[in-house]
Amino acid sequence: MSQMSRPCQMMLLVNPQSGKGQALTLYNNHIQRMLNEAGIKHTLVITERQNHAREMVKEADLSQWDALVIMSGDGLLYEVINGLLERPDWEEAIRTPLGILPGGSGNALAASIHHYSGASPVTSEELLVSCGFLLCKGLVSHMDMVSVHLCSSPRLFSFLSLAWGFVADVDIESEKYRHFGAVRFTIGTLVRLASLRVYKGRLAYLPATKDHNSEEALRSNTMLCKDRVPPVTLPAVRDSSFHNSCHSNNSLKVRRVESTPSRSATKALPGPHDSLLPPLDQPLPDDWVVVPEEDFVLMLAMYQSHLAEDLLAAPEATPDDGVIHLFYVRAGISPTALLRLFLAMEKGAHLTTNCQHLVYTKVQALRLEPYSPKGIITVDGEVVEYGPVQAEVHRGLSRLITG
Numbered sequence: 001m002s003q004m005s006r007p008c009q010m011m012l013l014v015n016p017q018s019g020k021g022q023a024l025t026l027y028n029n030h031i032q033r034m035l036n037e038a039g040i041k042h043t044l045v046i047t048e049r050q051n052h053a054r055e056m057v058k059e060a061d062l063s064q065w066d067a068l069v070i071m072s073g074d075g076l077l078y079e080v081i082n083g084l085l086e087r088p089d090w091e092e093a094i095r096t097p098l099g100i101l102p103g104g105s106g107n108a109l110a111a112s113i114h115h116y117s118g119a120s121p122v123t124s125e126e127l128l129v130s131c132g133f134l135l136c137k138g139l140v141s142h143m144d145m146v147s148v149h150l151c152s153s154p155r156l157f158s159f160l161s162l163a164w165g166f167v168a169d170v171d172i173e174s175e176k177y178r179h180f181g182a183v184r185f186t187i188g189t190l191v192r193l194a195s196l197r198v199y200k201g202r203l204a205y206l207p208a209t210k211d212h213n214s215e216e217a218l219r220s221n222t223m224l225c226k227d228r229v230p231p232v233t234l235p236a237v238r239d240s241s242f243h244n245s246c247h248s249n250n251s252l253k254v255r256r257v258e259s260t261p262s263r264s265a266t267k268a269l270p271g272p273h274d275s276l277l278p279p280l281d282q283p284l285p286d287d288w289v290v291v292p293e294e295d296f297v298l299m300l301a302m303y304q305s306h307l308a309e310d311l312l313a314a315p316e317a318t319p320d321d322g323v324i325h326l327f328y329v330r331a332g333i334s335p336t337a338l339l340r341l342f343l344a345m346e347k348g349a350h351l352t353t354n355c356q357h358l359v360y361t362k363v364q365a366l367r368l369e370p371y372s373p374k375g376i377i378t379v380d381g382e383v384v385e386y387g388p389v390q391a392e393v394h395r396g397l398s399r400l401i402t403g
Ligand SMILES: Nc1ncnc2c1ncn2[C@@H]1O[C@H](COP(=O)(O)OP(=O)(O)OP(=O)(O)O)[C@@H](O)[C@H]1O
Pocket: 015, 016, 017, 018, 019, 020, 047, 048, 049, 050, 051, 052, 072, 073, 074, 075, 076, 077, 079, 103, 104, 105, 106, 107, 178, 381
């Protein structure tokens, strides 16, 4: 963790439609004064439509900005990260410190940052104030980034989660309740529990090793991504008003293949090289583990602690631990037992419930091949192309203001 020179020029992107549609009011009532009192100059940018933020950061002169801060749900940060990684100078661009202030209904990253600070859980409004304070402190950590390959869409980058089955369905089906705020997930969970279904597919993963998530591994990535040098001369001041088994080892290694991982079709595109993933249509190397079951209720890959404000899905996760926290729930679990798991998840206690259907393991990469022709896969809560998907973690690739 390093001390950021006080963010002298911050671009604050606010999505006025996020969550209950109150992000601008929250900015005016809480954040503007906090930033002004902390002496942080910021330019307010109100996003006007989908992909506005993505296009803006793709084109922006990043030397003018010490930090890009998002006040919205996680969806806007997802756009910003993918915009940065689409730039020809992606290696430098992705080192721009990123911040988040909760303005959506999920606010998973904001809740994770609050959790990493060691503070006890808080209400939604208190979370905003807490994240505001952490932002003003301006400490920057590394944050893992996961590259995600889909069948025919371009590779994309994820900072939070990859979901299939129950969690993805609840996330998307509950969007119609987003004006209720975080309660939307509870409503969505109850609705989906009433018609619990089984999702068929094949799941495989490359287990995490001590070596790959060691401090040395982070340092080697850090050497590639040296901390951003603050601009020497700052532009003129901007007007801020412009505006268990839970556990695992029952999996079998099965596939044997001749081929070694080759660079996939994305090699000409910006972004880091995925050294662990063969092309999606090719077999996996034999050090991958193929899960023996093919009937699931959910698959959830997490790289931050929180799945939503009040869902501590991966209690052990830290922003730069270099691992994907992989959970899956096997078919056969009763709706009551699944509800119990989600209730326990509010305190991160689901891993100690002795649920025989829940499996948790840490991985470096994974591949999922759903069998059913239709369904939902989400990346950071956004719907992506449905079909085979694979992902690889890049330790500490980006920078996150964690306070
Ligand atoms: N002015 C706007 N009008 C409509 N959509 C917008 C606008 N600005 C941004 N967006 C889009 O809204 C989408 C959702 O944003 P985001 O996830 O940040 O909020 P949310 O959906 O309310 O939050 P959550 O995911 O926590 O429910 C993003 O894809 C973003 O591109």
